[in-house]
Amino acid sequence: MNPQLEQDLRNFSSLLERTSLEAQKVLTEIDLRAAFKSAIVFEPDVLPETGLGARGALEVFLEKYAHQMTGSAGARYLGFVTGGATPASLMGDWLCSTFDNNAADPVLSITPQLERVTLAMLRDLFSLSDAHSGAFVSGATMSSFVGLAQARQWFGLQFGVNIAQDGLYGLPRLKIFSGTPHSSIFKALSMLGMGRGSLELVSTLPDREAVDIAALRTALEQHGAPCIVVANAGTVNTVDFDDLEAIHALKTEFPFWLHLDAAFGGFAATSPEFSGLVAGMDRADSITIDAHKWLNVPYDSAMQFSRHQNLQLEVFQNTGAAYLGAIGDNPEFVHLTPENSRRFRALPAWFTLLAYGREGHAEIVTRNVNLARGLGERIERSSDFKLLASVRMNVVCFTLTNPNQTQITTLLERIRDEGKIFLTPTNYKGIPAIRAAFSNWRTTQSDLELIWESLAKAVRI
Numbered sequence: 525m526n527p528q529l530e531q532d533l534r535n536f537s538s539l540l541e542r543t544s545l546e547a548q549k550v551l552t553e554i555d556l557r558a559a560f561k562s563a564i565v566f567e568p569d570v571l572p573e574t575g576l577g578a579r580g581a582l583e584v585f586l587e588k589y590a591h592q593m594t595g596s597a598g599a600r601y602l603g604f605v606t607g608g609a610t611p612a613s614l615m616g617d618w619l620c621s622t623f624d625n626n627a628a629d630p631v632l633s634i635t636p637q638l639e640r641v642t643l644a645m646l647r648d649l650f651s652l653s654d655a656h657s658g659a660f661v662s663g664a665t666m667s668s669f670v671g672l673a674q675a676r677q678w679f680g681l682q683f684g685v686n687i688a689q690d691g692l693y694g695l696p697r698l699k700i701f702s703g704t705p706h707s708s709i710f711k712a713l714s715m716l717g718m719g720r721g722s723l724e725l726v727s728t729l730p731d732r733e734a735v736d737i738a739a740l741r742t743a744l745e746q747h748g749a750p751c752i753v754v755a756n757a758g759t760v761n762t763v764d765f766d767d768l769e770a771i772h773a774l775k776t777e778f779p780f781w782l783h784l785d786a787a788f789g790g791f792a793a794t795s796p797e798f799s800g801l802v803a804g805m806d807r808a809d810s811i812t813i814d815a816h817k818w819l820n821v822p823y824d825s826a827m828q829f830s831r832h833q834n835l836q837l838e839v840f841q842n843t844g845a846a847y848l849g850a851i852g853d854n855p856e857f858v859h860l861t862p863e864n865s866r867r868f869r870a871l872p873a874w875f876t877l878l879a880y881g882r883e884g885h886a887e888i889v890t891r892n893v894n895l896a897r898g899l900g901e902r903i904e905r906s907s908d909f910k911l912l913a914s915v916r917m918n919v920v921c922f923t924l925t926n927p928n929q930t931q932i933t934t935l936l937e938r939i940r941d942e943g944k945i946f947l948t949p950t951n952y953k954g955i956p957a958i959r960a961a962f963s964n965w966r967t968t969q970s971d972l973e974l975i976w977e978s979l980a981k982a983v984r985i
């Protein structure tokens with residue numbers, strides 16, 4: 525055995541203890557760490573001929589890089605919809621790497637079974653019926669990729685073509701209709717050979733990001749052929765929700781596959797106060813919900829739910845490898861997802877669901893929304909800022925009283941450089957704007973006070 529490996533094997537326990545101490549330091553001091561740091565350009569490392577050993581590598585990381593890492597897992601990082609990692613989910617993640625089982629392995633491991641158990645708990649959390657089978661993938665983008673791949677397969681079958689077998693050749697152009705799709709939908713369409721340009725934006729309701737059902741109806745009528753509708757539950761700027769029941773009702777008149785991007789809006793289902801926003805979610809043919817956002821598990825993790833496992837199997841089956849055996853009645857994940865070998869992503873989710881239950885996860889959602897509302901109220905009372913949309917859930921979309929792009933950029937840079945909070949810029953219906961997204965389990969009222977202090981200070985300089 526290589527001497528460094530041999531030494532690390534001997535010192536495994538002390539190496540893990542040391543790493544755990546470093547992790548503890550990061551987590552207990554996360555509030556002191558800047559929520560954002562401009563990336564420095566560092567001297568690149570070169571492949572050593574003789575390795576440094578695990579302790580040596582750790583020392584280099586601590587000395588050169590650890591202090592440059594941001595506190596994005598902390599309470600006052602309000603960029604994108606990042607979420608953090610609950611204590612239990614982090615424990616699950618450590619153990620996932622520790623066991624390093626292949627979650628695709630149907631024979632040697634209990635991991636697929638535990639993934640199914642976790643998905644059943646998640647179905648319960650989101651009030652989805654058993655009609656939806658599920659799988660873990662790396663993020664919402666891949667979840668929509670899997671959903672839209674099934675939609676593509678369904679589309680081919682409407683013309684008697686098995687696309688998984690024969691490709692898209694000779695088929696009419698597949699159209700996709702959506703009100704305010706996330707950029708990841710375009711990426712998935714590109715990866716699937718359907719083309720970013722095949723998505724036609726449908727008008728939204730006045731002053732809203734939710735699709736105008738009458739306009740969608742007209743678009744489907746004019747198209748007059750099988751197609752895909754991507755519905756949105758939780759748009760990134762204003763957390764707006766399409767009327768899912770009304771979209772589903774259009775299926776009685778028009779042939780389309782209904783894919784739902786509920787990457788973080790799906791969490792509305794966790795609380796009676798918001799569940800009406802996602803009424804009808806269960807009717808979608810395929811659903812995207814992220815775990816590394818509002819479930820607060822570490823990156824990379826999302827769920828993909830589907831009512832059409834048969835089509836999923838047609839697309840993703842990995843046949844021809846004798847060691848995998850035949851596909852049974854309950855197909856293994858290797859036949860349902862893009863990856864063959866798979867990380868045991870379900871374990872962090874299993875840990876957090878068991879540790880905090882329905883109540884714990886609903887509390888994170890409700891607290892985050894109440895904090896977003898608190899920020900929205902302060903903005904409404906302020907003479908410096910203006911709300912651009914009512915605070916529907918966890919995102920506050922606002923701007924300066926007289927907004928222009930340069931002022932917004934300067935303000936955000938000032939806030940970012942102070943390091944206490946982090947917010948991202950956006951553009952809402954042509955207006956340069958700011959987004960504050962609350963999705964971290966740690967964020968509390970005292971953080972809101974600091975967030976407001978930081979904003980008020982930056983705008984007055």
Ligand SMILES: Cc1ncc(COP(=O)(O)O)c(C=O)c1O
Nearest residue numbers: 663664665666706708760785787
């Ligand atoms: C509504 C929505 N859909 C999809 C995505 C893509 O998610 P991921 O980065 O996990 O692929 C996001 C991420 O911000 C999102 O907010």
